[in-house]
Amino acid sequence: MQESFRVSSSCLSRFSGIFFVLLLVMAQPLWAENRDLTGNLISSGSDSLNTLMRAWAVLFKQDNPEINIQIHAGGSSTAAVALAQSTAHLGPMSRTMNPAERRRFEQLHGYTPTAIPVAIEALAVFVHRHNPLNTIAWQQLEPLFSAEPLCSEQEKIRYWHQLGVRGDLGARLITSYGRNTASGTYGFLKSHLLCGADFRADLHELPGAAAVIQAVALSPSGIGIAGKQHATASVKELPFNGEQTAAESGLQRMLYVYVNSHPEHGIAAKEQAFLRMILSEPGQQLVAQYGYVPLPAEQRKLALGALDGP
Amino acid sequence: MMLSSFTGRQWIDRIARWCVSAVGYSVMLALAMIFIFLLLQVAPLFSKASITPLAKEDTVASSFRLLGSVVDDAENSTRQAQHALKLHRPVDFVLSTADTLFLLERDGRYRWLSHQGTDSRRLLSSGQLDIAEITAATMSPTGQTLLVASVDGRIHPYTLLHQELIAMQPIATSGTQIQQLLVQASTRSVVSLDDSDTIRLFHIASGRELAHYHWDKHPNSLMQLSEDEQYLQLTAGTMRQVVKLHNPHPEASWRQLVRPVHYEGRRSADYVWQSSTVSDNTEAKLSLVPLTIGTLKAAWYAMLFATPLAIFAAAYTAFFAPVSWRYRIKAVMEVLESLPTVILGFLAAFLLAPWLELHLLLFLGSLIIVPVTIMLGSCGWFYWRKKQQYGTDQPSWWLVLLSLLTGVVLTTMLVSNAETYLFHGDFLSWLANRGIDYQQRNSLIIGIAMGIAVIPTIFSLTDEAIYHVPTSLTQGVIALGASRWQALSTLILPVAAPGILAACLLGLGRALGETMILLMATGNTPLLGFDPFQGMRTLTATLAIEAPEASLESAHFRVLVLAALLLMILTFVVNTLVTLLRQRLRHRYLQL
Known part of the structure; x- marks a missing residue:
């Protein structure tokens, strides 16, 4: 397209060059209808999905070089707001939308947003690499992170000796690191780990999972929850002792991409193609490559079914 | 000649002065506008809640169904409970949620049971509330808050934490005996109907009266809340009246913003900033x-x-x-x-x-x-x-x-x-x-x-x-x-x-x-x-x-x-x- 423009502008006078550009601009809608995978694809949402979204975007660009993909990662809550206000096409979220967010979307559009599961993330508990602790009980997590344990009947855990640490560290306050309120991790943990209770007021809220790992790496008295795939050598992952299975599944969560699916027209072509790429074999290989868990086959089939629309 | 050149300069001078002062004033205006914009955004926060009656011919949207069955359900579960517990005499108040059952007597004695399924019931705790005579009681759908009206017309909220009942700040009402209480769970509010046939809407944690509505002289009336909790149906015999509960920002008032508030699920009143609600079951706590x-x-x-x-x-x-x-x-x-x-x-x-x-x-x-x-x-x-x-x-x-x-x-x-x-x-x-x-x-x-x-x-x-x-x-x-x-x-x-x-x-x-x-x-x-x-x-x-x-x-x-x-x-x-x-x-x- 640029090639032809250069040729024509060299032939014609400056005025007709402008005229030609105008013609092109006016012809744009017609031309766009034939090849719909152009223009912008804006994604706004989860930080947990950020690296994956970027990897997928690169993969998608290989097949659709004309498309311009922008990815903002401000946390899952920003996805709900952006999708409702139509400032984004894709809303990656690391939790499901809550009723209030769904209501907001329904108010503005008249129908519910569609969630497409894309990957599974396993969260884990991390401490400083010099921490003497080697395991942690699943039941200790709620009293540790909660302002007031609702489900667990244990006392609040605030000091390291309550976790069985002796020596100098035992007397120290546990510095807890977690994600900011806008994140899906925060929402997921609040509803699944804390039974809806508040996080302790001295939870350090950080803007990303990598920031949590980094903060724990620098803090000898720190503990944090973040996605397993972010782990580095300077932190120690604490496996759960006791009821392994319950704990493992308790910290595993589905990651979604929310889209605006019109009840009659279905999902727009650009979003449709992007999501199909995510659910394709190479898309799911990227999931495994980045340390997340790919979707099981039947879930993938279900998700692809949801893409076809009603 | 001299005069005209002088006026020309004068004009330029004047225009320059106007331009400069216009810029100056517009900066001040912009500042004032920002201030006014912020004020306008904040103002609705303190707008009053209201209870407005719907006219007879107004029908509520079709997606909305008045829960007539709630009362039947309650009666059913009462009967079931009495049957299962082999109670000799009826219990005054039976409050049930998904997994708990709360049996309350007028004199304040209570038994609190958990029930998984229909048969397996387990006594969580029992005891005596510090209230002389109970006229009405209700429980939030999540089972986290118990509300009891005493004979002096006050409402006593309790938060249920493990096997404990923790008393929250009592809500002072007009002093008239309360007949019925209902919880509007989505806004953490409670609706009361008293002997003077007045409906009052209170925010539970702060104890603030949000709105009230007087229904003319219909003794023995009954309130029912709609499924979306937006409407309230009043019935007395064959008389029926639907009112709309408009309760936009119950979680924010001066009291909640600057005073310690005892929220449900907590042991005491405190200044809390926890703005993220995540689900409808949790309440935004907005203390500045x-x-x-x-x-x-x-x-x-x-x-x-x-x-x-x-x-x-x-x-x-x-x-x-x-x-x-x-x-x-x-x-x-x-x-x-x-x-x-x-x-x-x-x-x-x-x-x-x-x-x-x-x-x-x-x-x-x-x-x-x-x-x-x-x-x-x-x-x-x-x-x-x-x-x-x-x-x-x-x-x-x-x-x-x-x-x-x-x-x-x-x-x-x-x-x-x-x-x-x-x-x-x-x-x-x-x-x-x-x-x-x-x-x-x-x-x-x-x-x-x-x-x-x-x-x-x-x-x-x-x-x-x-x-x-x-x-x-x-x-x-x-x-x-x-x-x-x-x-x-x-x-x-x-x-x-x-x-x-x-x-x-x-x-x-x-x-x-x-x-x-x-x-x-x-x-x-x-x-x-x-x-x-x-x-x-x-x-x-x-x-x-x-x-x-x-x-x-x-x-x-x-x-x-x-x-x-x-x-x-x-x-x-x-x-x-x-x-x-x-x-x-x-x-x-x-x-x-």
């Missing part, structure tokens, strides 16, 4: 107190660090140092001022904070030892000079540097020994054993990082104020035999005081409005109190973090705007004070 205290605390520690350093530095450059030095130092200060705060925040979070956690004692020790060594060094210098009869002029910079270095080395040596012998090898656990908890990202870090950001502001203004004290005054005092220090402390500082105060206030304004350092170097923990070893969450950082996630028109969003307004007023007041003080200073210098 922790955020305001966070802002003031951060500013306080920054000022504590910056003020003495900046004022002494300014006194040195403006009064003691040679003029060439003054320009060099001022240039360095300007570079410091132009340093982006995000860099300071980054350095504070990832270098200073971990370093300080490892070397806290060294830092605290050097705060005492270094100034002492510098002072001792200067004293020694004067003593030596006097003995040699050289006269006592100012010590040169290398002496200051030498004593500074000596101080640092001395501290390092002392501290490593002190930590081993006095504090059992680890200062932080020694502190922890004495009840002082240390968090890595704390007020000290903020004091230093934000102090560095604030120092140039205070320094420049103080320097100007001191430098511009009329030279006639200084020369006069020195001619009368005062030393330089005497001149500074007795004459210059008092004369320049309004200017120095203005400088400090300007620094304070900067500290109150600072965002990036706080966002990065604090843990954004909404804590109360002025503990130097704990973090904070400030108004500015909260705005930066939460503005993108708050949906427009929600109470959360409006409270954030209120926080912005509060911040704007704070900085506006501080900056106005600065301007007034500087005017006064200028006036004073003109008089002298």
Whole structure:
């Protein structure tokens, strides 16, 4: 397209060059209808999905070089707001939308947003690499992170000796690191780990999972929850002792991409193609490559079914 | 001819003046508009809730179904419960949720059972409520809150925590006996129907009456809440009336914003900022107190660090140092001022904070030892000079540097020994054993990082104020035999005081409005109190973090705007004070 423009502008006078550009601009809608995978694809949402979204975007660009993909990662809550206000096409979220967010979307559009599961993330508990602790009980997590344990009947855990640490560290306050309120991790943990209770007021809220790992790496008295795939050598992952299975599944969560699916027209072509790429074999290989868990086959089939629309 | 050229110039002059004043006025107008916009955004937060009757012909939208079956369900479960528990006589109030059953007698005796499935029931606890006679009772659908109306017309909320009933603040009503209570779960409110046939809507945690509605003389009426909790149906015999409950922002009122509130699921009343609700089962807790205290605390520690350093530095450059030095130092200060705060925040979070956690004692020790060594060094210098009869002029910079270095080395040596012998090898656990908890990202870090950001502001203004004290005054005092220090402390500082105060206030304004350092170097923990070893969450950082996630028109969003307004007023007041003080200073210098 640029090639032809250069040729024509060299032939014609400056005025007709402008005229030609105008013609092109006016012809744009017609031309766009034939090849719909152009223009912008804006994604706004989860930080947990950020690296994956970027990897997928690169993969998608290989097949659709004309498309311009922008990815903002401000946390899952920003996805709900952006999708409702139509400032984004894709809303990656690391939790499901809550009723209030769904209501907001329904108010503005008249129908519910569609969630497409894309990957599974396993969260884990991390401490400083010099921490003497080697395991942690699943039941200790709620009293540790909660302002007031609702489900667990244990006392609040605030000091390291309550976790069985002796020596100098035992007397120290546990510095807890977690994600900011806008994140899906925060929402997921609040509803699944804390039974809806508040996080302790001295939870350090950080803007990303990598920031949590980094903060724990620098803090000898720190503990944090973040996605397993972010782990580095300077932190120690604490496996759960006791009821392994319950704990493992308790910290595993589905990651979604929310889209605006019109009840009659279905999902727009650009979003449709992007999501199909995510659910394709190479898309799911990227999931495994980045340390997340790919979707099981039947879930993938279900998700692809949801893409076809009603 | 002369006249026309004169009018031409006059016109140009006039147009220029108009343009300039138009620009000036539009700036002021823009400021006023921002202020008004913020006010308009906040105002609906305090709009009244209302209960409005629907006309007979108005039908409620089809998606909405009045729950007629609730009453039947309750009766059913009552019968079931009585059957299952083999009760000999009926229980007065049977309150059931998905997995609990609460049996309550009029005299306050209660039994609390958990039921999984239909048959397996387990007694969780039983006891006696501290209420003489109960006229009505209800439970929130989540089973977290029990509400009981006593005979004096008060409503007593209880939060159910494990096997305990924790009494919350009683809600005072008009004093008329209450017949029926219903919980509007989505807004954490309770609707009461009393003997005078008045419906009242209260917010449970704050005990605030939101709205009331009088239904004309229909004794023995009954209330039912619609499925979406927006409508209330009143029935008395064959009479029927539907009212709409409009309750937009129950979670925000002055009381909740500035007073301690006892929320459900907590043991006591507290100032809580937990704006994220995640699901409908949790309530947004929007107390501005922790955020305001966070802002003031951060500013306080920054000022504590910056003020003495900046004022002494300014006194040195403006009064003691040679003029060439003054320009060099001022240039360095300007570079410091132009340093982006995000860099300071980054350095504070990832270098200073971990370093300080490892070397806290060294830092605290050097705060005492270094100034002492510098002072001792200067004293020694004067003593030596006097003995040699050289006269006592100012010590040169290398002496200051030498004593500074000596101080640092001395501290390092002392501290490593002190930590081993006095504090059992680890200062932080020694502190922890004495009840002082240390968090890595704390007020000290903020004091230093934000102090560095604030120092140039205070320094420049103080320097100007001191430098511009009329030279006639200084020369006069020195001619009368005062030393330089005497001149500074007795004459210059008092004369320049309004200017120095203005400088400090300007620094304070900067500290109150600072965002990036706080966002990065604090843990954004909404804590109360002025503990130097704990973090904070400030108004500015909260705005930066939460503005993108708050949906427009929600109470959360409006409270954030209120926080912005509060911040704007704070900085506006501080900056106005600065301007007034500087005017006064200028006036004073003109008089002298």
